[in-house]
Amino acid sequence: MLGPVILAASRSDKMRKLVSAAPVTKPVVNRFIPGETVDQVVPIVEEAVGKGLELTLDVVGEDITTPEQAAHARDAYLELIERLGDLGHGTKAEMSVKLSMFGQALEGGHELALANVRPVVEAAAAIGTTVTLDAEDHTTLDSMFAIHEELRKDFPQTGCVIQAYLFRTEADARRLAANGSRVRIVKGAYKEPAEVAYQDKSEIDKAYVRILKILMEGEGYPMIGSHDPRLIAIGQELARRAGRKLDEYEFQMLYGIRSEEHLRLAAEGHRMRVYTAYGTDWYGYFMRRLAEKPANLLFFVRSMITKN
Numbered sequence: 001m002l003g004p005v006i007l008a009a010s011r012s013d014k015m016r017k018l019v020s021a022a023p024v025t026k027p028v029v030n031r032f033i034p035g036e037t038v039d040q041v042v043p044i045v046e047e048a049v050g051k052g053l054e055l056t057l058d059v060v061g062e063d064i065t066t067p068e069q070a071a072h073a074r075d076a077y078l079e080l081i082e083r084l085g086d087l088g089h090g091t092k093a094e095m096s097v098k099l100s101m102f103g104q105a106l107e108g109g110h111e112l113a114l115a116n117v118r119p120v121v122e123a124a125a126a127i128g129t130t131v132t133l134d135a136e137d138h139t140t141l142d143s144m145f146a147i148h149e150e151l152r153k154d155f156p157q158t159g160c161v162i163q164a165y166l167f168r169t170e171a172d173a174r175r176l177a178a179n180g181s182r183v184r185i186v187k188g189a190y191k192e193p194a195e196v197a198y199q200d201k202s203e204i205d206k207a208y209v210r211i212l213k214i215l216m217e218g219e220g221y222p223m224i225g226s227h228d229p230r231l232i233a234i235g236q237e238l239a240r241r242a243g244r245k246l247d248e249y250e251f252q253m254l255y256g257i258r259s260e261e262h263l264r265l266a267a268e269g270h271r272m273r274v275y276t277a278y279g280t281d282w283y284g285y286f287m288r289r290l291a292e293k294p295a296n297l298l299f300f301v302r303s304m305i306t307k308n
């Protein structure tokens, strides 16, 4: 019940100001977003790689309102890639990007987002790593898939994300699996209407399994983005049945969630990539993490009450 309310708040400017300014917010935010600058995230990359984990790094930010902010977002990624180049971890540290942060929702946004993301993908390829395009709300996806296809002409390793809760996704999965793409499958984190998305958790889980089967049996590289123990076990089984070796698919989870499971899967020999977000514009990302698990919200509210 609480999830949709929090997701609605994640798009409210009033709530953004209130939550961002509350002095007790920061320690709760840090659980999910471990830094604000490249300097703060570099030691986290080193520690994770040292433990046998891989990463996908996200400079937080979305729903920007000017082309200058979009250019700033591009530059933040370029700065990150320069530092990653020095570390030399190759594909062990890749990037995730949200096209809304690159200007997708502005006038002429499709072309603007493509123009901003291309140099990021190029720079990533130059240091031997990759970029994955995150999936945002359903109205942005035709543009995201078109940009993905365009980028793949020169950089076939560019990945994208599909969301199990959308009715359209089985068809998207078939297309992407047939053309050999890297694809992250997730349940979906936005508030979507019943006309386009399953609302019932068990329907979403069933769709997730159907879609994962399509990806595992296809030509591409499936990335299982979930913390759900049942889906992780099913993912392992589907990979085995499809005859995939351990390096022919991977698991992905978010920083700060089920960290012991990250290590367990890596110790079993799986590729385990941790989605690690950093930066100052963390509000939207943080609110989606609260919406996924109401206990997070209770923890947050309790810390506000006890500290005030």
Ligand SMILES: Cc1cc2nc3c(=O)[nH]c(=O)nc-3n(C[C@H](O)[C@H](O)[C@H](O)COP(=O)(O)OP(=O)(O)OC[C@H]3O[C@@H](n4cnc5c(N)ncnc54)[C@H](O)[C@@H]3O)c2cc1C
Pocket: 133, 134, 135, 136, 161, 163, 186, 187, 188, 189, 190, 225, 226, 227, 228, 229, 252, 253, 254, 257, 258, 274, 275, 288, 289, 290, 292, 293, 296
């Ligand atoms: C690597 C990665 C990338 C993602 N990229 C996108 C994207 O591009 N677009 C998009 O729409 N969504 C994205 N998501 C979010 C995704 O859509 C889900 O909202 C999120 O993963 C929760 O679903 P779940 O599969 O973990 O299952 P759930 O059933 O939600 O969770 C299973 C269990 O995991 C734990 N858990 C899950 N979420 C939390 C949390 N926030 N805090 C604490 N514990 C939690 C709980 O123990 C819970 O019982 C991404 C998720 C991951 C892991």
